[in-house]
Amino acid sequence: MFKDLFTIFIASAIINNFVFTRYLGLCIFFGVSKKMETALGMSMTFTAVMVISAALSWLVYNLVMLPLHIEFLKIVLFIGIVAGFVQFADTLLKKLNPTLYYKLGIYLVLITTNCIILAVPLLNTDNNYNFLQSITLGLGSGAGFSLALIIMASIRERLELANIPKPFQGMPIAFIVTGLIALAFLGFSGMITI
Amino acid sequence: MDTEKNPQVEARVFRASVGPHISSGESVPHIMWTVSAALLPAAGLSIYYFGLPALSVLVLSIVSAIVFEALAQKLAGAKITISDGSAILTGLLLGMNLPASVPFYLPVIGSAVAVIITKQLFGGLGYNIFNPALIGRAFLMASFPRFMTTWPLPQGSLSLARPDAVTGATPLGILKEEGYRKLLSHFASRHDMYVQLLLGHRGGAMGETGIVALLFGAAYLLYKGYITWHIPVTFIATVAVLTAVFGGDPWLAMLSGGLVLGAFFMATDYVTVPQLKRAQVAFGLGCGIITALIRLEGGYPEGVCYAILLMNCFTPLLDRAFKAKKFGEASAKA
Amino acid sequence: MAASYKKLILNGIFSENPVFRLALSLCPAVAVTTSVRNGFLMGVAVLCVMTMVNITVSILRNLINPKVRIPAYILIIATYVSITEMMMRAYSRTAYKQMGLYIQLIVVFAIIISRAELFASRNKVLPSAADGFGMGLGFLGALVLVGAVRELIGKGSIAGFHITASSPLLIMVLPTGGFFVIGLLMGLFNWIDQRYYGGRPGGGGGGHH
Amino acid sequence: MNSKDIIKITLNLVAICAVAGVILSVVWAVTNPVRLEKKAEELRAAQKALVPQAQNITEALKFVSAGGKEGVIYKATADGKTVGYIIKAYAKGYSSFIEMLVAVDIDYRIIGIQILSEQETPGLGAEMEKKWFKDQFRGKTEDHLIVMKGETKTDIQAISGATISSRAVTNGVKAAVDALRAERAKDRAL
Amino acid sequence: MQEAIQPNLISIVLKSLAFMGGIGAVFGLGLAYAAKKFAVKTDPKVQAVRDALPGANCGACGFAGCQGYAEAVVGDANLSPGLCAPGKADVAALVAKITGKLAPEVIPMVATAFCRGDECKASRRFKYEGVKDCRAAILVAGGDKTCVYGCLGYGTCGKACPFGAITMSRENLPIVDREKCTACGVCVAACPKGIIHLTPAPRKVHILCSSHDKGPAVKKACEIGCIGCGLCAKGCPEGAISMDDNLAVMDYARCTHCETCVLLCPQRTIKDMLDPAKEQAERIKLPKKEPQAKAAGGK
Amino acid sequence: MRITSFKGGVHPPDNKKATASLPIVDAALPERVVIPMSMHIGAPAKPIVGVGDLVKKGRKIGEAQGAVSVPVHASISGKVMAVGNFPSPMGVDAQAVVIESDGKDEWADDISGHDDYLSLNPDVLRNIIKEAGIVGMGGATFPSHVKLSPPKEKKIRYAILNGAECEPYLTADARLMEENPGDIIEGLKIIMTILRVTDGFVGIEDNKKAAIKAMSAEAGKVACELMVETYYERDGIQYEVPKGCKMGVKVIPLPVKYPQGSEKQLIKAVTGLEVPPGHLPMDVGAVVQNVATAAAIYQAVRFGRPLIERVLTVTGPGINEPKNLRVRIGTLFEDVISQCGGINKKAAKVVMGGPMMGIAQADFGVPVIKGTSGIVALSEKEAVNVMDFGPCIRCGRCIDVCPMGLNPSVLGRLIEKGRFEEAKEYGLLDCFECGSCSFVCPSGRPMVQFTKWAKRELARKKAKAS
Ligand SMILES: Cc1cc2nc3c(=O)[nH]c(=O)nc-3n(C[C@H](O)[C@H](O)[C@H](O)COP(=O)(O)O)c2cc1C
Ligand SMILES: Cc1cc2nc3c(=O)[nH]c(=O)nc-3n(C[C@H](O)[C@H](O)[C@H](O)COP(=O)(O)O)c2cc1C
Ligand SMILES: Cc1cc2nc3c(=O)[nH]c(=O)nc-3n(C[C@H](O)[C@H](O)[C@H](O)COP(=O)(O)O)c2cc1C
Ligand SMILES: Cc1cc2nc3c(=O)[nH]c(=O)nc-3n(C[C@H](O)[C@H](O)[C@H](O)CO)c2cc1C
Ligand code: SF4
Ligand code: SF4
Ligand code: SF4
Ligand code: SF4
Numbered sequence A: 001m002f003k004d005l006f007t008i009f010i011a012s013a014i015i016n017n018f019v020f021t022r023y024l025g026l027c028i029f030f031g032v033s034k035k036m037e038t039a040l041g042m043s044m045t046f047t048a049v050m051v052i053s054a055a056l057s058w059l060v061y062n063l064v065m066l067p068l069h070i071e072f073l074k075i076v077l078f079i080g081i082v083a084g085f086v087q088f089a090d091t092l093l094k095k096l097n098p099t100l101y102y103k104l105g106i107y108l109v110l111i112t113t114n115c116i117i118l119a120v121p122l123l124n125t126d127n128n129y130n131f132l133q134s135i136t137l138g139l140g141s142g143a144g145f146s147l148a149l150i151i152m153a154s155i156r157e158r159l160e161l162a163n164i165p166k167p168f169q170g171m172p173i174a175f176i177v178t179g180l181i182a183l184a185f186l187g188f189s190g191m192i193t194i
Numbered sequence B: 001m002d003t004e005k006n007p008q009v010e011a012r013v014f015r016a017s018v019g020p021h022i023s024s025g026e027s028v029p030h031i032m033w034t035v036s037a038a039l040l041p042a043a044g045l046s047i048y049y050f051g052l053p054a055l056s057v058l059v060l061s062i063v064s065a066i067v068f069e070a071l072a073q074k075l076a077g078a079k080i081t082i083s084d085g086s087a088i089l090t091g092l093l094l095g096m097n098l099p100a101s102v103p104f105y106l107p108v109i110g111s112a113v114a115v116i117i118t119k120q121l122f123g124g125l126g127y128n129i130f131n132p133a134l135i136g137r138a139f140l141m142a143s144f145p146r147f148m149t150t151w152p153l154p155q156g157s158l159s160l161a162r163p164d165a166v167t168g169a170t171p172l173g174i175l176k177e178e179g180y181r182k183l184l185s186h187f188a189s190r191h192d193m194y195v196q197l198l199l200g201h202r203g204g205a206m207g208e209t210g211i212v213a214l215l216f217g218a219a220y221l222l223y224k225g226y227i228t229w230h231i232p233v234t235f236i237a238t239v240a241v242l243t244a245v246f247g248g249d250p251w252l253a254m255l256s257g258g259l260v261l262g263a264f265f266m267a268t269d270y271v272t273v274p275q276l277k278r279a280q281v282a283f284g285l286g287c288g289i290i291t292a293l294i295r296l297e298g299g300y301p302e303g304v305c306y307a308i309l310l311m312n313c314f315t316p317l318l319d320r321a322f323k324a325k326k327f328g329e330a331s332a333k334a
Numbered sequence C: 001m002a003a004s005y006k007k008l009i010l011n012g013i014f015s016e017n018p019v020f021r022l023a024l025s026l027c028p029a030v031a032v033t034t035s036v037r038n039g040f041l042m043g044v045a046v047l048c049v050m051t052m053v054n055i056t057v058s059i060l061r062n063l064i065n066p067k068v069r070i071p072a073y074i075l076i077i078a079t080y081v082s083i084t085e086m087m088m089r090a091y092s093r094t095a096y097k098q099m100g101l102y103i104q105l106i107v108v109f110a111i112i113i114s115r116a117e118l119f120a121s122r123n124k125v126l127p128s129a130a131d132g133f134g135m136g137l138g139f140l141g142a143l144v145l146v147g148a149v150r151e152l153i154g155k156g157s158i159a160g161f162h163i164t165a166s167s168p169l170l171i172m173v174l175p176t177g178g179f180f181v182i183g184l185l186m187g188l189f190n191w192i193d194q195r196y197y198g199g200r201p202g203g204g205g206g207g208h209h
Numbered sequence D: 001m002n003s004k005d006i007i008k009i010t011l012n013l014v015a016i017c018a019v020a021g022v023i024l025s026v027v028w029a030v031t032n033p034v035r036l037e038k039k040a041e042e043l044r045a046a047q048k049a050l051v052p053q054a055q056n057i058t059e060a061l062k063f064v065s066a067g068g069k070e071g072v073i074y075k076a077t078a079d080g081k082t083v084g085y086i087i088k089a090y091a092k093g094y095s096s097f098i099e100m101l102v103a104v105d106i107d108y109r110i111i112g113i114q115i116l117s118e119q120e121t122p123g124l125g126a127e128m129e130k131k132w133f134k135d136q137f138r139g140k141t142e143d144h145l146i147v148m149k150g151e152t153k154t155d156i157q158a159i160s161g162a163t164i165s166s167r168a169v170t171n172g173v174k175a176a177v178d179a180l181r182a183e184r185a186k187d188r189a190l
Numbered sequence E: 001m002q003e004a005i006q007p008n009l010i011s012i013v014l015k016s017l018a019f020m021g022g023i024g025a026v027f028g029l030g031l032a033y034a035a036k037k038f039a040v041k042t043d044p045k046v047q048a049v050r051d052a053l054p055g056a057n058c059g060a061c062g063f064a065g066c067q068g069y070a071e072a073v074v075g076d077a078n079l080s081p082g083l084c085a086p087g088k089a090d091v092a093a094l095v096a097k098i099t100g101k102l103a104p105e106v107i108p109m110v111a112t113a114f115c116r117g118d119e120c121k122a123s124r125r126f127k128y129e130g131v132k133d134c135r136a137a138i139l140v141a142g143g144d145k146t147c148v149y150g151c152l153g154y155g156t157c158g159k160a161c162p163f164g165a166i167t168m169s170r171e172n173l174p175i176v177d178r179e180k181c182t183a184c185g186v187c188v189a190a191c192p193k194g195i196i197h198l199t200p201a202p203r204k205v206h207i208l209c210s211s212h213d214k215g216p217a218v219k220k221a222c223e224i225g226c227i228g229c230g231l232c233a234k235g236c237p238e239g240a241i242s243m244d245d246n247l248a249v250m251d252y253a254r255c256t257h258c259e260t261c262v263l264l265c266p267q268r269t270i271k272d273m274l275d276p277a278k279e280q281a282e283r284i285k286l287p288k289k290e291p292q293a294k295a296a297g298g299k
Numbered sequence F: 001m002r003i004t005s006f007k008g009g010v011h012p013p014d015n016k017k018a019t020a021s022l023p024i025v026d027a028a029l030p031e032r033v034v035i036p037m038s039m040h041i042g043a044p045a046k047p048i049v050g051v052g053d054l055v056k057k058g059r060k061i062g063e064a065q066g067a068v069s070v071p072v073h074a075s076i077s078g079k080v081m082a083v084g085n086f087p088s089p090m091g092v093d094a095q096a097v098v099i100e101s102d103g104k105d106e107w108a109d110d111i112s113g114h115d116d117y118l119s120l121n122p123d124v125l126r127n128i129i130k131e132a133g134i135v136g137m138g139g140a141t142f143p144s145h146v147k148l149s150p151p152k153e154k155k156i157r158y159a160i161l162n163g164a165e166c167e168p169y170l171t172a173d174a175r176l177m178e179e180n181p182g183d184i185i186e187g188l189k190i191i192m193t194i195l196r197v198t199d200g201f202v203g204i205e206d207n208k209k210a211a212i213k214a215m216s217a218e219a220g221k222v223a224c225e226l227m228v229e230t231y232y233e234r235d236g237i238q239y240e241v242p243k244g245c246k247m248g249v250k251v252i253p254l255p256v257k258y259p260q261g262s263e264k265q266l267i268k269a270v271t272g273l274e275v276p277p278g279h280l281p282m283d284v285g286a287v288v289q290n291v292a293t294a295a296a297i298y299q300a301v302r303f304g305r306p307l308i309e310r311v312l313t314v315t316g317p318g319i320n321e322p323k324n325l326r327v328r329i330g331t332l333f334e335d336v337i338s339q340c341g342g343i344n345k346k347a348a349k350v351v352m353g354g355p356m357m358g359i360a361q362a363d364f365g366v367p368v369i370k371g372t373s374g375i376v377a378l379s380e381k382e383a384v385n386v387m388d389f390g391p392c393i394r395c396g397r398c399i400d401v402c403p404m405g406l407n408p409s410v411l412g413r414l415i416e417k418g419r420f421e422e423a424k425e426y427g428l429l430d431c432f433e434c435g436s437c438s439f440v441c442p443s444g445r446p447m448v449q450f451t452k453w454a455k456r457e458l459a460r461k462k463a464k465a466s
């Protein structure tokens, strides 16, 4: 049981890292990895939302939708949960902790447009994961996305001191870097199959 | 001012800058050429083993690395700096990372990827994040896996091995596919195996085979202070220890694959590894763990290349995590 | 009037190309563009969804309370995506097998919600449709372009027609190759832009969320 | 904002949700039968291609295949006699689970195999869908389900550069046959 | 599994309806309640101002980026809405409208480099080695130009300009692209020699020298520097030129582009940048209260 | 006793042979001198003479302005020819008084000294030192009286003389120690009296054997008694040192390594204590003065002579006859150089001070100032050209050698991109511009210029903000 969860975690966080080996969540990945500070903020926010939405999605899907045989509404539900939750958290944070909101608020909004946030509950249902497995996948994906963001942010901060040819500054070089990291991550290929 | 008094003095235009006005005389080209020279014995040995094809692969990768460097710099309107020797070294290392039997276009494509995409797009020497030669190799591996996993047999006459030994696969390949016993059966004894591995009479990339020659070059670089022990030693030791822990043969682990080449010549590339010694130890440790993981669990028999590249990703993080210790900081706390 | 529709559509294709300029909806641009065909199919799916969403949002724009604007838009998008997904699953199974996941992920494409929010919710139906169509076309074009380059270099064929005998650079049909191709194309476009149109450095979008 | 606003906002969202729900359920109701029909059709076509002489192919039982996935054994009959079995099985490949159909005759000789889905590397592992690779299995018995890296006529020749995938398919076929053998040992009626 | 069951259309629709209605109700109530309970006031004006500003974050306004200025200009009733130099008059008017302030009169300014001592015309007293940056170059004996007031030519102004308006000529003098320049003043602050000044954009006759050295010293160092002879000051019919410690200084409010000074200057220090095609149109009178505006624009 | 030295540092070739054994000679009396009002750190002095005034040697011509400032004195007797801005070896023009010699070289009348100098009140001594215009002659030119007035709460335990002279080429301090050890040790005794310490040290690099010998012999003679009441604190205990207690001076041979002469590194080598970043030597109870400063202090207290001359080394491949000269402050470089056989073709770069930290000179119309320890004419080959320095290849050599434990590589890269604030976070302000990093850098990166530039920009920004 524990080993199973551990495998799911390691696989989703590192070996089958969503960004570098499954190519998901790229918009946000490129968008917020320019500075370490934003990358860290996004990492924390994203992981938290990820776990919570994985849990909520699992509950509603398994306890309500499956018995009713309305699985075809799952896309609507999953994204609905994320969007609703995010907006709720946004409103709440703005009032209760404005400093935190000032730091994390922008990321919250971005989360609703991140592929991973939808891919994880979809994978959970595809794989018939149980509750714990679902949460672990959420956590692992969050950790993996955070890892990717942090690596990328540290590299991009170093790149700011580099003499990159003008046409390649900004997004193009970020793509190339990601391609190179993905090339390095090919080293993990074939290690765990899920 | 009364400056006409010493016209001889006045007429001259002197140079001026902020100090220091003298230097140790160390220079980038000197370092690069020395490292290249330290690789020559191993390159020579592989030419001896694998014959003319090996020579042509090396020459091709070096020449194309130089050409692509000049081309990229010309396109970018930058100063052409091929004489700093870094492109030559990249080409040489790329060549040594390939099997001698690859078709001519592999070293050329590899050099293009190494020099243009991995190095010049990032601003050239000093700015690249990833080891150019290794990216070149990984790129070729992903593009031409068949060529890149077909290892020719050494042809030289230094051979002490039985004639049917090591048929085209690397020792690590055999280990992965068929197990330790099968590998051992190719040699007279365990001892014989170690000797053969040291001498390099086996399948593999050109630079993987001549371990003695590599060690010889590495010793020279260590002596000259161009590389330090921190990364190579932690890297190799970690692989050996992990292999032993998981029941493997640590000596085999150290002597096989690209470990020696990678640890001494590629995981030491200043540009792509952390600067601080403590961070370098962490880097070596990471390389060792990933190498062992890939060798034991992964889809490939060998993991040195990917281990170094993966740790390259972490170099900026390690640089952030380990900061230089300021003079007097300790006493400030006390 | 017609000219401005044309401008709206061209805007989506060139100056605000979702992939190359705005750097949005990148996952499919990397993951499914291994061939012209895949890129085309994905692009068409997005084109349809975007146009429909823009139209719907524009129609409903006065009926939706601003407090629940975002959830409502997401709901609309999710509905269209679900419909697309179900249709594909029933009528185009091979295509679905290759990119079923990414079809589902159209829901979260930032480009769609941002156009709904920035354009459709403030404009009349026809301009909204034109905007959605233009953006979708830009996306489609980008995907086809990337797909073509990757297919050509990776498989030696264009839209399935073989040009070379063997596959030249396998890596190009791996997603890793997608990053390289998009990065290099972006660089190329920036270069053209800077060289011939005096564009600003560091273009290629980003941060438009 | 007062509570009337709350109600208004809620109703607003409820209305949109309801409309969406209705539309989706209608679309689903229309497309789902088509999807099921096509899916079954695909399976039938694949099975039929494997065992053309079969007149009737029925699901016999389910078993646990690789990765805990559900394998299915189908019985192919012609003129009331069992002419063979088709096994839907999974194998753990290089980077994905390979879903395949394995057709065997009653003597456990392979009639043919079909790859249903796979996410291996294009150009490498994905070559397994090529005819030459699949055709190698035809007529093989379990003893010859061995992967060889070089040329071979008697055994299974690996796809070069993708030994892992080749071995996965081969082992998957072997496991499928083993599963059938075990089930038949348990259930004589099979 | 789902495939096994084929419920009829009505029941599916009803279930979906119920489910979606429920979801909508839950979210709608939750969000609406949260929106009410946790409502915070935000000043839409700040956002409006922020949207109106060009977003260059150049700092010409003296605040931390555009956002900083937006907050300040909304919050502080006395703060001028015209501090954004890149935005020019349009933005000032817009900001003024949003904040309900009086739109200030903004005279368009442009950066002008007051030195013509290029590589051929001015000498260097030693061979400078080091970082090619003017602010770094003055660390070595105050800069290598023989004229201590002269442009060093290492292009710091160009690197500093957020709008890419300054390029260096082949002879190492800055050339301001008067179209691109927004008068943000970043270059003025960046130049260690104080070569660059913001001048009223419609005024195109400039005295392009900064040297307060005496005539002979100037002549030794530079072919084209102001030697302080005062011919221009004496000759100007409008009295627009005065002498300040061996250097002629232009009063732009008086200059009428008559070009007398241009012809009089023996060193050819004074340059007329008037575009001949636009000449007529440019000869409109500037209001004479201009010096104040210059001070505001130049910060 | 050899205490472990500091971490890092470099070993440039010392090149001291040419002048190490040449005795100090008095330079010819200059025909005119240009005496800048700012030869020290702190507020420039204000001229108190006008054109046409007749002055004698030692006469005060500039009045100190504020606490951190010293007066300036005429170094020859003659007539004031001009007061105005003149080129200075520090780079930018500075206010100076020009005196034309009357050839008589007479001392001013009010020059008088003290025979019983060790029994004077510390405050009196400090005032004499200030009025004599004495500043650090090791190069930093910080007013000595300020250094010798630590706030009460800082208990000083060590008075250290800096005889390291770790810069290549320079031999002025070494010669002074060899030839005038007595003056130096007497100066140290005055310093110790002012600071009320009993432990005096002289740190000398181990390659100056003769100087070590001469100084040790002189230090051995220090058996004098404290003439004033003294107390000090060690390990939290207050020690009273009553009148009559013995002072002791030790000569410490130091490892030969640049920048051994830097204050913090010297303190570390002599006492084993590290001055924390952002702190001063007095925070660890130490005061460091250059040996020449000590000699000047002695001259001032004993004979009442203000600081009007100093010893400097004129050397390098570009100088025809290298010499150790005793030169009047204000003598123009061209006069000094012409006394050393003039400059030859080899000279490509002329530096005031040593080749590591010295200031390159564009021309020789600049005067010798109080901090001028040498004039070195470097040849084309040895003078490093940093015009086309390359990118940092991250080799880490600079990190290894930085005596302050900084990361010059990062500093350089940040500053290159104008990111001064971030550089500050990486310890920019702790860099004392020793140049060890540039010395070893294979890419020839001008790190010192980078740090100077960044510090200046930060200061400018701060000044603008306040
Ligand atoms: C994140 C994610 C990844 C998936 N990856 C695969 C995959 O690699 N192979 C596959 O066959 N199906 C994959 N699926 C499942 C498909 O989307 C789809 O559900 C499946 O093909 C079943 O289609 P069918 O019901 O029409 O047979 C994935 C689903 C998700 C959510
Ligand atoms: C990008 C990439 C993709 C790969 N994909 C596969 C694959 O799909 N199937 C496989 O068996 N091996 C795959 N490999 C693994 C290597 O080709 C491995 O060396 C090979 O399986 C060994 O087989 P060989 O003995 O035939 O060379 C892949 C390697 C790389 C670099
Ligand atoms: C890198 C460096 C090297 C120095 N080398 C010497 C030296 O060799 N001799 C010396 O007297 N002062 C040297 N100094 C100056 C000392 O740090 C210190 O300021 C001086 O010894 C104090 O004495 P003073 O005030 O009498 O000059 C050096 C300073 C630095 C930063
Ligand atoms: C000790 C040492 C090791 C190096 N190793 C590599 C290497 O592994 N691969 C490579 O492309 N260049 C290597 N270089 C050359 C150079 O650093 C490289 O081209 C830079 O990464 C280019 O910026 C090495 C240089 C040195 C001094
Ligand atoms: S030229 Fe100067 S004033 Fe004009 S935009 Fe550039 S920096 Fe601003
Ligand atoms: S104007 Fe100033 S900043 Fe620009 S190049 Fe000249 S000296 Fe440098
Ligand atoms: S960083 Fe500063 S203190 Fe350190 S070596 Fe360089 S110049 Fe010396
Ligand atoms: S010595 Fe020079 S090249 Fe090496 S790390 Fe330091 S700055 Fe970079």
Ligand code: FES
Pocket: A024, A025, A026, A027, A028, A113, A114, A115, A116, C024, C025, C026, C027, C028, C108, C109, C110
């Ligand atoms: S498409 Fe934008 S995150 Fe995936």
